[in-house]
Amino acid sequence: MEFTIQHFIALAPLLITSLTVVVVMLAIAWRRNHSQTFLLSVAGLNLALLSIFPALKVAPLAVTPLLMMDNFAYLYIGLILASTLACVTLAHAYLGEGGTGYPGNREELYLLMLLAATGGIVLVSAQHLAGLFIGLELLSVPVYGLVAYAFFNKRSLEAGIKYMVLSAAGSAFLLFGMALLYAEAGSLSFSGIGHALAATGVPAPLAQLGLGMMFVGLAFKLSLVPFHLWTPDVYEGAPAPVAAFLATASKVAVFAVMVRLFQITPSATTGVMSDVLSVIAIASILFGNLLALTQNNLKRLLGYSSIAHFGYLLIALVASKGMAMEAIGVYLITYVLTSLGAFGVITLMSSPYKGRDADALYEYRGLFWRRPYLTAVMTVMMLSLAGIPLTAGFIGKFYIIATGVEAHQWWLVGSLILGSAIGVFYYLRVMVTLYLVEPKLHRHDAPLNWEQKAGGVMLLAVSVMVFFLGVYPQPMLELVQRATLGLVG
């Protein structure tokens, strides 16, 4: 195919991000400087974000058979870039300046994060199994390095290796599934598979097995029950900004590609697959919430709660018609904002790096009476995760329930209600801990001027967004409504 200027404009976010990777790499080779690397990454990510606006004008446009640059892709590209930007900002605070902070080489973290973001961009615009696989691996492989970035810390190293082994296993499942699907459908493009499956009515057993195995591979990355075992350990072991990246950008990208796959091949969610998805959704909601109940480690708790949240998202995927696409978009946006906020507070509490992260719940006791703004941010995030009105999380949960009711998925709606009742318990436990006063207060403070630092400003902005979208969600809804899938031309 011939590349025109249109194609380059459509690909601009991807190209600019890749270019940033190269520039950052060369800059590190030329002169090691933490601030310079940070500024280069931030500039590149901002440029990529801005390039979405001209790109929207030419969408939808298929660039090579592998990628489909449509509004749907751009919404999630925007989300991935924004969350990467937030994670990079947090990482800057976390690694610290000069003699204090992280003792090893700081600059490569940005490089890896940018690479992973590039993978995410490829993933959300993939309309071909090859594009999907390339994107997924480009996203995952840098994350192994990121999780183990604090490699002299035993837990971080352990988490990195664990994530690598399980992720590779997931990729193997995915590849096997793709092969089976290709054997049956004779095509690797999503729409080709869709046509081939639709022609036979109910998909053949081989194709169903293939789809099932592909789903297993993706479910590993999304940490759905029963493929969730790595989640708490990796969340706990990974440095806080990396955990934030894992919870937001990485999961959003994988979920988005799954939505595209299942929307373009609707017969994929019929028959046994639909039941399997429902069971996995219910299991994720219940197990995620139940296992989070007794956690005393904030990062583990958030890990388990993310399992439950992706269970909620699966409800919309199972419903798959009507408002489902919108619901998924809204929920992912609210979830990303909320997770960024929650991990952001943990990051700032642990900044600059001093051997281990401040992730034990007792370290947050009575935080309100020392760090009111930081606590306000955390409170808003916990309420948003619990889905209480006045926060964005409520709008997301409202959408999911509406989708479930619309599709008459009563079991799923029932488990959502049960799950969020359980969830309220541990979110409240975290929240009230922030306000408790203890006679012998364990002093563990964020740096005094945390509001002035970029990370602090970013966090305040995120919590204002969460509050604003909870009170006036109309702009977000309009944005998501426009994010439709482009059909293959």
Place this chain on the structure above:
Amino acid sequence: MILPWLILIPFIGGLLCWLGERFGSTLPRWIALLTMSLELALGLWLWSQGNYSFAPQPGADPTWALEFQHTWIARFGISVHLALDGLSLLMILLTGLLGVLSVLCSWKEIQRHVGFFHLNLMWILGGVVGVFLAIDLFMFFFFWEMMLVPMYFLIALWGHSSSDGKKTRIYAATKFFIFTQASGLIMLVAILGLVLVNFNSTGVITFSYAELLKTKMSLTTEYILMLGFFIAFAVKLPVVPFHSWLPDAHAQAPTAGSVDLAGILLKTAAYGLLRFALPLFPNASAEFAPIAMTLGLIGIFYGAFLAFAQTDIKRLIAFSSVSHMGFVLIGIYSGSQLALQGAVMQMLAHGVSAAALFILSGQLYERLHTRDMREMGGLWSKIAYLPAISLFFAAASLGLPGTGNFVGEFLILMGSFASFPWVTAIATTGLVFGSVYSLIMIHRAYFGPSKSDAVLAGMDARELIMVLGLAVLLVFIGVYPQPFLDTSAATMHGVQQWLGTAFTQLASAR
């Protein structure tokens, strides 16, 4: 434009309280007092100005004394839609009054983090006012859930642990939150179900009360959706199988929290039944009425028996609320205008009397540092005024003629006797048990041998004014209830029409 201000005033006042804390701990109290006085004054002004013969009636678009509408979330046809009629006005007056009192009664009790305390207090009241004014179902739910958060903080941070130290205040607060939040989500599912049923027949997504009233649906659908609403309201009212959060929350909450819980939060559930559950689902409600009334009866007796057995004075009052709300439930589902009016009077009178009893037990706690009645006794001669005033409110609580509670209970029983004689007859015997637990409370706390010889401080002017004001108000409602009855008449007439028609249809169908 006055309706949004009714909601905004407490929210803004709350923020000012928080900011005012840096200028000393007295300033937030005054700001809060001023805020709630303003709210009450606005309510009274609206009462003197408005025409409360407008209220929603079946068969026509609802009319209101005051209405405010502004688009909010266009995607779902959700708007900021507020409206005022007689019933909501009375509830707002009650909220304003108890708001003033809850600020006053925490004047000495709350010494830690005064600003943050008043922020929470004001936000609860703002949320409650929102519940009483919203007639967009999304907005109603929004406020319904929102007010839980500040209430949670109020109990969890300023509460007391139970007398035996087994149940902490955080346990109580969490239990309260989970019960109401989970049941609220069931209501959200029912709201969405109703909206989608309406969408399937009309093609318009809307959460507007006026539009949803016209929804046509099969009786089975109606029944299921009605149950969704009923469960949420039943938890908050509380109806007996769903009541277990209430005694814990009441006992562990600070005085202001108990006053708000018993006085106003429980009333939001009765209000929700009258405003939403009955008019939206009249046929299902008529069919459900015998079950609801049975639950009401169980509540009356269960609440009374358990109140009698309590040793903690606040738990006793909490269980008495369960008993009183049983009467309200019977009145609401009886479908007679008289009984519905009685239910409103009972809501007002119980709001005042329960608030007074909680304030009095709060004052006792400040003096004795215990709520355990086994450690009281013989207090009659030791504290000036307080025991006598307690006796008055205990008598009011048992429904003594001349107090508002008598008017409420009498109207409920008289109204429902015509159609449900057996239920009424059994409920009437519940009044006897009401006397038993009210008097045993007085007996255990104030009479008998004295446990210690320490001299206790008498009541100061602030404490006296609070409870005497409530006493005067309660007698006024009891002697001359006409202005209140007139105000709520139109609304109750509408509800009666909805339910009455449904009862007739049900009877003819059998």
